[in-house]
Amino acid sequence: MGDEIVFSTVSKCFAPIDRDAWNALTQGVAWADFLDASRRLLQRGAKLGEDESPASRVRLSCPLQDFLSVGEVNALFAPPSWEDVRSFAALHFTGGLPASAPPIESLYRLPGDGAEPFAPHGESRLPGSYYGESARYMRDLVRRMGMSLPPAFADCPDHLSIELDLLAVLLRSGMTHQAREFLSERFAWLPAFRLRLLGLEDQAHVRFYVGLVDVLLGVWLQHAADAASKRPFNDV
Amino acid sequence: MSEHAITRRSFLAGSAGVAAAIAGSEFLSFGSWQQAYAEEAAGPTTTAHSLCNACSTKCGFTAYVVDGKLDKIIGDASHPYCEGTLCARGYGYADIAYSADRLTDPLKKNESGQFQAISWEQAYAEIGEKVQSIIKESGPETLAIVQDPRPSGKYYSQRFMNALGSPNVYTHGVACNMSKNSGFAQVIGASDYTSDVENSKMTMFIGRSYADAIRPSALHALEKAHEAGAYIVLVDPRLNNSIAFADEWVPINPGTDLAFILGMAHVLVSKGLYDKDYVAANSVGFDEWASYLQNCTPEWAQEITGIDANTIERLATMFAEAAPAASIEPSWRGAFGCSYDNSGETARAVCAFNTLLGCWNQKGGALFLPSVSASKLDAGTFPSVPKPEGTIVGAKEYPLSQSGMGVSVFAANLATTGMVRGMFFYNSNMVAGYSNPEHLKECVEALDLSVAIDVQMSETCMACQYVLPDTSYLERLELPEFVSAKTPVVTLRDKVIEKVHPNTRPVDQIFSELAEACGVGEYFTFSVEELADAQLASVGLSLDALRQKGTAAFPEKTFEYGKTPEWKTPTGKIQFASDACEKAGLPRVPQWREPAVSVPDDGASFRLIGGKQAIHSHTQTANIEALMDITKQYGLDRVWMNANRAAELGIADGDTVLVSNDLFSGQAQVKVTERINPEALYLPSHYGCSSPQQKTAYNVGLRQMDFVPYRLEEGYGGACTQETFVTVKKVGA
Amino acid sequence: MTRYGMLINTKKCIGCYACRTACQRQNGLLPDEAFIRFEEREQGTYPAVSVEHLPLQCMHCEDAPCVSVCPTGASHIGPDGIVTVDHGKCIGCLYCVAACPYQVRVRNSQTGGVDKCRFCNVSNYENGTKMSTCVTACPTGVRIFGDLDDPDCELVKEINRTHAEPIAGDVTKSKVYYVR
């Protein structure tokens, strides 16, 4: 086990956390483990939430490069300082600013059901609005599973951090099948979010966040494929 | 695999304090959830009463909340302003709560001019420190606040400013209805009245359209009047949409309403058609005015207004026949709320004319409706704030301006001199809406401290150093709103939905905490619930009771026709002549006064006039997609040009033109129409948003104010929003 | 038999769009998805001008071109005579949009399917459910909803009193009548 470390780590990268927590996350062994776990999860044939024999880990190359650009890989290997992260969030993970790109699913989906996530470019209008269907789903799901949301996320339960956190919880609780289903349903908005990030000017730090999103997208492509193909047509 | 405490820490908390799925708890896929959601008809529905915030009318409605999300809204039949129906703005503006462009965190402008999120603690600490140092260095009178009055906002902003020791509490009135209210006050001692349209035999509207700047109950009244056979006259350079319920359009030259009224008054006085007994019993200064009116013949007025002398004579005579069930409607912003250098004087003439009809408080005439207000509260719980010394900045220079509104742009204009150093803005977009935006931006940027409290990034926010994110009107309880009506009521804006953004704060909390940071927290030791409940208790109600009903009436205070009001003028009478006006450098009686700017007769120039459309209000609704989509689908951002003028200029319907003057130049499409006076070019007032953060509104259409110079009306301080002309040229011709 | 219909009195219409936005809220439509469209006609020359606002929405025709061209049967006439789109059958070919003489069908930019006025006011008419429909929300009372087969209902009385007629004559057997 240990796949959940990928999601719980990325979850923290997009959330407001304090300096000590950030340093503990990025400056110790934890970060190396995160990178290691990411690499493993991106291997072809890797199974989300399933243990692998140590032997099978040996065969491996560096799949990070398959999904991430060199710049992104470098950025992931040298995570920014807490000050940088905080100022990036103040400029971009804050609403109502020209370069706002809050990591909240509702903003990247049109209202209503079954919406295809929409790819917004640069500083154009975000396609969705707050507290859409995905937010209500996440709120219900968290409640249903006997947990509660922290006050800071009370009204954006479809914040990337919460979605990832929940995924980590599912994995930790051994609900592997559900985790896969959740993964395949929940990450379809990430390409749109990724485009939004790429449109920002602050490229030095954008690379770090895009790198994180690309890890998630890589995992999504690798592990959601089978789940998605099983999905029936919506209706006739 | 090592396991680290940090990566195992979760944001989600389980019931045992550990974030883990509880044994037996069920995961539900999105697909299944959606299905369940659709089948259950979408969860539990709750309702709450609130007041609309799309315009200043604040109609009452019942909000239906389905599964925590705002669903439909339905106007409350008991609310005297909406009587059960809302307007397009009300339905559309409710989307603001979920808008992707909402401000979510306190912001501070950094050295490079970019806004950056900061904590509330930091914002309060820095603002508090700055406020205290300004007070110490230059005194509290160099601080000011501008707000567009809302139930809680007007209370808390005033209390905050007064607690700091400053009398400088302004509204948006300078660019709205202040000249009108101030002019009225000079004549009748009251800043407004209400025409009893539905019971009238004749009502004249000057520059106001109930069908475009909608207050639903007013529209209902107009419709009833029309069906009952009242003669309804629209005096407006533009044939507005009220024509559906009107009988005559008087296509007056813009800025000449004063001459038109004087011409009609001349007819009444010279023919002895006015109510002589009423005038004698209730007024002073009539003879002075009558002698001035001798020269204001209909022929004289025709020259100025472009309206046939016979029409003027006919309408005056009809008025006399219909009196006292007739009046000139008080208007609002329209023609003389703030538009011209003669607006205040026009307002005086309107009241003087109504006096000739003897219509005050008569059925079908012009009424002073009763209202109720909370009485004084327990000073222990709600300590009273000492009255600040001195008068509001601008009162000296513009002695006729209403101190309750104040000349806000004048105060802003002093920023460059250091006489005003710190300004707060609540629910006010002064920079884009009150006078020349470029100039006002410079003023705000010159301040030592500038703080805007709003829900989205307005042009004013952009110019400020600090921006504090307010909750939207749907996310909070506000103080009770007392409404004057034939039967006065009190209404409530209750909380409809939970906060959408955890880090936004309601206005009452923001001001209370700001006060604390500025060292005057002792005046804000109560909650908004406590205050609301106490205010309601003082009129025999309770917060809980009003929450149930939304609107509560005071039938014992119901209006009665025929009672002569108490005239709150210095003479205790209706004043045809005013000493105060004379002191302010204006004539003692309402006399003809040219607009300050005349339009050159060069064939290419037009007076630029504004006016509301039924789907927008001020600058705040333009960023609502559902409303802006109407604008785009029907080309409502087009400028209106008279068909003959267009033909002369070689301009066809739908052409793109360059509208320009020495201040600004911009492109727009033209609506070529027979519905407008040849002298005027109508530019709808809601467009031209220059805040890129309002991603729906940004760059759609032109902004009227960009073409308007900074200028204030003599004596009254109005923003002279139509004292400007533009030239129009076809693009590519 | 119940035959729902509507009367639209354009003489009272001020073109304020309240019906459009109320309908969007009632039916949860997208901002650019409007079931009501407007035509505005100006007649005469300055200053003797008149203006007419004409709101148009699905006429629930008995002889509905949208139904006859629909290749999948998604557009159909329900048992109560209301022209309905079965969203589960619509492929979004837009043939009905082209065929509708009143141009009151809209494409949902999100699903690609076609939609239009659903005569949702039925719920209000039948059991008084509070709604924000075009009928109940109109500040000037432009619309009356009712049963065309019930001679005692307000709708029929008002149609007879005002000699209201379908907007384009009898071409599609429209059930929406206009006073102009």
Add this chain to the structure above:
Amino acid sequence: MSYEPIWSGIIACYLFLAGLGGGAFITSAFIRWRHPEAVRMRVYGHIIAPVTVIIGLVLLMFDATAGLHNPLRFALLLSNFGSVMTWGVVFLGLFVIVSVIVAVLDLLHKHIPVVLDIVGSVLGVCVAVYTGCLLGVCKTFPLWNNALLPILFLVSAVSTGMASVLVAAIIRHPEEFNRVGVLKKFHFCLPIIELVLIASLCFITYQDTSGAGAASVAKMIAGEYAPAFWVLLILVGLVLPTALETRMLFFSSREFEESRKAHWISFASDAGVLIGGFVLRLLILLAALPITMVVPWV
């Protein structure tokens, strides 16, 4: 008042390709009858026919977004035989089946029963006419709602179908191209007929009492689409091919006619026909304005 066209590029492609496919099949049948020696050209026609129609159908499915998201809904396409589109699906479906069988037989050098040629050609005509009727039944659009449009689309379909086969022949088998004189003469006439039909369509539509017809025609020939109409449709699509073919058929020596240079001139003419065929459908879709209720188009 502005108007957003309901259908545009993708549907224009579909109408164009469906017509072209039908025309190509008819061309092959014609070649088999009058030029049995031009075997290669016949095969080309037989291949072009199903391929273009299938591409067109795929485009159509892409345009029907709601169906694309829920592909099983396309199974419902045969549920309303009152709909022209349903008949279109029938014709297209049968045409694809027949043309694929014929193409396979032809590629395998098997004998093609004449009856298949006849059935395929009839279906080809049906497909071409259907593309016109599809628009024609929309009473709201005077530019569409007339009996000329299906004829115009049929003529254009055959013309573009022939052009496509001729282009293929010029590139791959010029020697066969030199031998199909009757086909070329026939092909030569079609743009002239089209010109007459387009002029008639414009004249008649212009007279429509609602004003929408006049506005549509004005939009096409004098408004925003005028450059495309005059340059791409009339000049490149109709006049140029007629002029070039006149020179080739009536004013050139046999030697020149069979030279490579002459082939390229014919190529230009046929390319013009193809461009014109597509632009014709695009303009008909984009320029059509619906009848309004009270406000006339200006």
